[in-house]
Amino acid sequence: MDRRSFVRTLGAVGGSLLAVDTLKSEESGNTKELYGILIDATRCVGCRTCEEVCASAHGLPVPDTSDMSVFDKRREPTETQWTVVNRFETTAGELFAKKQCMHCVQPACASACLTKAMYKTENGPVIWREEKCMGCRFCMVSCPFDIPKFEYNSAVPKIQKCVMCWDQVREGKKPVCVENCPAEALLFGKRKELLEIARSRIYSEPDKYVHHIYGEYEAGGTGVLYLSSVPFEQLGFNTDIGTTSYPELTTGFLYAVPIVLTLWPAFLLALSNATRRNEPETERDV
Amino acid sequence: MNTNNGTLSRSIELTRAFARFILSELKPKGRLITPFNIVSGLIILLGVVLLIVRFTKGLGSITNLSQDYPWGLWIGFDVITGVAFAGGAYVITFMVYVLRLEKYHPIVRATVLNGLLAYVFYAGALLLDLGRPWNVINPIIGNSFGVNSVLFLVAWHFMLYMMAEFVEFSPVIAEWLGWKRIRKILSGLTLGAVIFGITLSTLHQSGLGALYLMAKGKIHPLWYSEFIPILFFVSSIFAGLSMVIFEGTISHKVFRHRLSREHRASHVNIVLGLARICAVTMFVYLFLQTLVFVHGKNWTLINTPMGYWYLTEIVGFVLLPCILFVQGLRRINMALIRGASILALCGIILNRLNISIVAFKWYEAVRYYPTWMEIAVTLAVISAEIWVFRWIVNRMPVLTEPPGWAEKNQTREEQYPTITKEMEAWRVPLT
Numbered sequence: 001m002d003r004r005s006f007v008r009t010l011g012a013v014g015g016s017l018l019a020v021d022t023l024k025s026e027e028s029g030n031t032k033e034l035y036g037i038l039i040d041a042t043r044c045v046g047c048r049t050c051e052e053v054c055a056s057a058h059g060l061p062v063p064d065t066s067d068m069s070v071f072d073k074r075r076e077p078t079e080t081q082w083t084v085v086n087r088f089e090t091t092a093g094e095l096f097a098k099k100q101c102m103h104c105v106q107p108a109c110a111s112a113c114l115t116k117a118m119y120k121t122e123n124g125p126v127i128w129r130e131e132k133c134m135g136c137r138f139c140m141v142s143c144p145f146d147i148p149k150f151e152y153n154s155a156v157p158k159i160q161k162c163v164m165c166w167d168q169v170r171e172g173k174k175p176v177c178v179e180n181c182p183a184e185a186l187l188f189g190k191r192k193e194l195l196e197i198a199r200s201r202i203y204s205e206p207d208k209y210v211h212h213i214y215g216e217y218e219a220g221g222t223g224v225l226y227l228s229s230v231p232f233e234q235l236g237f238n239t240d241i242g243t244t245s246y247p248e249l250t251t252g253f254l255y256a257v258p259i260v261l262t263l264w265p266a267f268l269l270a271l272s273n274a275t276r277r278n279e280p281e282t283e284r285d286v
Numbered sequence: 287m288n289t290n291n292g293t294l295s296r297s298i299e300l301t302r303a304f305a306r307f308i309l310s311e312l313k314p315k316g317r318l319i320t321p322f323n324i325v326s327g328l329i330i331l332l333g334v335v336l337l338i339v340r341f342t343k344g345l346g347s348i349t350n351l352s353q354d355y356p357w358g359l360w361i362g363f364d365v366i367t368g369v370a371f372a373g374g375a376y377v378i379t380f381m382v383y384v385l386r387l388e389k390y391h392p393i394v395r396a397t398v399l400n401g402l403l404a405y406v407f408y409a410g411a412l413l414l415d416l417g418r419p420w421n422v423i424n425p426i427i428g429n430s431f432g433v434n435s436v437l438f439l440v441a442w443h444f445m446l447y448m449m450a451e452f453v454e455f456s457p458v459i460a461e462w463l464g465w466k467r468i469r470k471i472l473s474g475l476t477l478g479a480v481i482f483g484i485t486l487s488t489l490h491q492s493g494l495g496a497l498y499l500m501a502k503g504k505i506h507p508l509w510y511s512e513f514i515p516i517l518f519f520v521s522s523i524f525a526g527l528s529m530v531i532f533e534g535t536i537s538h539k540v541f542r543h544r545l546s547r548e549h550r551a552s553h554v555n556i557v558l559g560l561a562r563i564c565a566v567t568m569f570v571y572l573f574l575q576t577l578v579f580v581h582g583k584n585w586t587l588i589n590t591p592m593g594y595w596y597l598t599e600i601v602g603f604v605l606l607p608c609i610l611f612v613q614g615l616r617r618i619n620m621a622l623i624r625g626a627s628i629l630a631l632c633g634i635i636l637n638r639l640n641i642s643i644v645a646f647k648w649y650e651a652v653r654y655y656p657t658w659m660e661i662a663v664t665l666a667v668i669s670a671e672i673w674v675f676r677w678i679v680n681r682m683p684v685l686t687e688p689p690g691w692a693e694k695n696q697t698r699e700e701q702y703p704t705i706t707k708e709m710e711a712w713r714v715p716l717t
Contacts, residue, residue, distance in 0.1 A: 076353070078353070079353070108500050111432075111434045111435060111500075112435055112436070112437065112500060113432045113435055113437075114425045114432040114435040114437045114438035114441055115421065115424040115425050115430040115432055116430050116431070116432045117424075117430075131421075132421065132424050132430045133417075133418055133421060134416050134417070134418050134419065134421040134422050134424060134425075135416045135417020135418035135419070135421070136412075136415075136416055136417075136437065137356035137357065137417065138435070138437050138497070140353070140356035141356055141357060141497070141498075141500070141501050141504075142500035142501065144502070144503060146353070146354070149353050150345075150353065150356060150417060151344065151417075152344055152345050152346030152349075152351060152352070153343065153344045153346040153347065154344045155341060155342055155343060155344050156418070157344060157345070157417040157418065238503070240503060241503065242502075246500050246502070247434065247500075249499045249500050249502055249512070250436050250496055250499045250500060252512065253436065253492070253493070253496040253499065253515050254434065254436070254439075257439060257489055260485065260488055260489055261485060261489065264484070264485040264488060265481050265482065265485050268380075268384050268481045268484055268485070269481060271384050271385070272383065272384045272386070272477060272481070275384070275385055275386040276386070
């Protein structure tokens with residue numbers, strides 16, 4: 001083996017090693033017992049206790065829950081508020097819906113993250129890890145629910161979003177919002193069991209609920225599941241989100257990467273050799 | 287003892303001479319106070335001040351970025367458009383080193399230098415946009431490989447491609463410094479670097495488009511499709527070549543005194559060749575866009591304000607320059623070709639900004655538009671790049687002939703006899 005062909009082989013091996021790395025990309029879809037939260041919008045009374053306990057549990061500014069004017073306009077979670085409750089005028093009257101991270105089964109944010117700062121834990125919560133994040137905000141571009149928020153007015157900015165009280169969940173406890181909900185609108189448990197409970201609620205009171213569990217299939221399935229008495233559009237949900245998981249949107253491209261990485265150089269080398277004919281014989285040592 | 291002392295004093299003497307050479311080269315050449323220098327100098331100064339504010343008070347202090355628009359001008363223009371414009375380097379090296387179209391050899395150095403600097407400055411501008419830039423080493427070292435991320439791929443490819451382009455350009459530096467042996471070694475690496483570079487470019491030019499695949503639903507359907515990566519790749523070919531034509535026109539005026547005889551003689555012919563490739567790739571691009579449009583069943587969307595904007599981009603800034611290129615080729619009209627290349631470049635800016643900003647969350651009530659400070663920083667980055675480019679071109683054999691020794695054993699005549707004969711014939715009269 002002469003030097004050139006050695007270098008070439010080395011390149012090919014290196015390329016295929018990179019390829020193997022890329023092909024492992026589907027690891028986030030593990031189906032270990034994932035935890036989730038079932039939110040029954042028919043039970044929510046809009047007391048905003050969840051907002052309050054969430055803020056104090058995570059060192060965020062605690063909102064004034066007696067201020068009813070917040071319901072006048074629709075709010076989104078912000079970098080200082082991981083969860084918000086909105087009021088909606090629906091065909092079934094006034095209804096409330098809590099919004100926070102959906103903790104997707106295959107999160108777009110985690111697959112977008114090039115440092116694994118945004119990370120799907122094996123229990124289900126999607127967390128953000130400060131020491132890894134480089135602040136590129138690709139998670140924000142990718143998230144179909146527009147959940148990750150960025151601290152634009154800080155020199156040491158963080159990404160802020162609900163982490164399903166990851167520290168508590170790891171110790172076998174419930175997230176604080178679920179723990180403190182006075183109306184029992186929130187339920188914490190294994191995602192599979194929550195789906196069973198949601199279905200049995202729909203079956204036992206078919207007239208009360210729309211026959212749809214938001215999050216069962218949306219964006220490939222989410223950890224947070226919703227029940228409602230009105231179609232979900234009326235509660236401000238995006239119903240055009242589709243059922244394919246978001247990371248799947250890029251797998252086609254990522255699968256093409258190892259192919260290009262291995263075949264392209266070989267093709268270019270061959271082409272380069274084929275066009276060598278105009279040169280003196282001495283150059284033809286390959 | 288004596289001989290030892292001799293070598294020592296000789297190497298000291300050599301080091302001194304080298305230091306003197308570097309110092310003399312560092313000094314500016316030509317007049318310092320020119321309108322361009324004053325304006326660009328002030329812009330760079332302003333940019334530095336703004337960046338100090340940005341790094342002490344956060345991105346919100348000087349940008350209009352928001353929770354709804356996490357990526358603005360610095361990503362949409364500096365990085366995504368800038369990298370498309372830098373595509374000329376991989377296309378030209380492909381033609382010269384892989385297809386061995388010797389006709390394009392005179393422009394290869396300037397193009398590679400342009401590409402290298404574009405990556406250093408425009409991809410480097412990514413660092414300005416990062417909220418936590420000190421963690422930028424995480425995806426490179428350590429255990430934080432987010433291998434399923436398109437951005438991971440793009441980041442690695444940026445880095446590796448910069449190295450490949452540096453290797454491609456390194457013989458020029460060696461010639462400048464007079465390092466004969468090192469130059470020989472470095473030129474031996476060129477073909478490998480070129481092939482590696484083309485592969486990387488194919489992937490990250492399309493990868494920049496693939497970044498937006500997960501923004502499904504956030505990008506207007508006229509611009510979103512699963513074919514964004516392919517469209518980005520194809521358009522980077524004519525974007526890069528239009529930039530080569532445009533930049534070549536300016537270089538010909540500004541660096542007239544640095545142009546080699548060979549360079550000047552073949553200029554028209556090279557531009558005509560590049561214009562032909564532009565026309566063909568633009569036609570392919572238009573065809574692909576039409577396919578995507580038909581495939582997406584987007585007929586009803588055309589009769590909306592966004593639809594008119596889409597038509598403006600496709601008809602006014604792709605179809606029209608494509609026709610102008612063809613007309614310019616037919617009439618051998620350089621002005622027409624130059625106009626076409628400028629129009630094509632505007633089309634690329636439009637397309638990249640449409641995907642990253644205009645069609646991104648088009649439904650939002652409060653839209654993003656850049657602050658004057660974001661624009662100022664962008665202009666500062668461009669000015670700094672031009673300064674470095676000028677510094678290098680005025681010193682290294684980029685546009686001029688390489689030093690005699692570099693081609694001593696294999697002059698171009700000996701190496702490619704047929705080509706040199708052809709070159710005489712290329713001297714097309716200027717119209």
